Amino acid sequence: MAEFLSMGGNGVFVWSTVGLTIVVLAFNVIAARRHVRQAMKQLRPHEPVDSNRSTST
Numbered sequence: 001m002a003e004f005l006s007m008g009g010n011g012v013f014v015w016s017t018v019g020l021t022i023v024v025l026a027f028n029v030i031a032a033r034r035h036v037r038q039a040m041k042q043l044r045p046h047e048p049v050d051s052n053r054s055t056s057t
Contacts, residue, residue, distance in 0.1 A: 007014045 005011050005015070
């Protein structure tokens with residue numbers, strides 16, 4: 001197992017690259033979800049005003 005993790009002496013480079021890739025992919029997913037959520041808020045129609053409800057109480 002230790003030999004696999006060390007990757008023939010290049011483990012530091014390999015695993016740091018894998019970690020950075022995971023971070024970038026996670027950021028892309030989070031940013032895309034945030035962008036979609038903001039776009040849906042802008043596209044959502046406003047609630048209609050109820051004309052039968054009186055404003056005075």
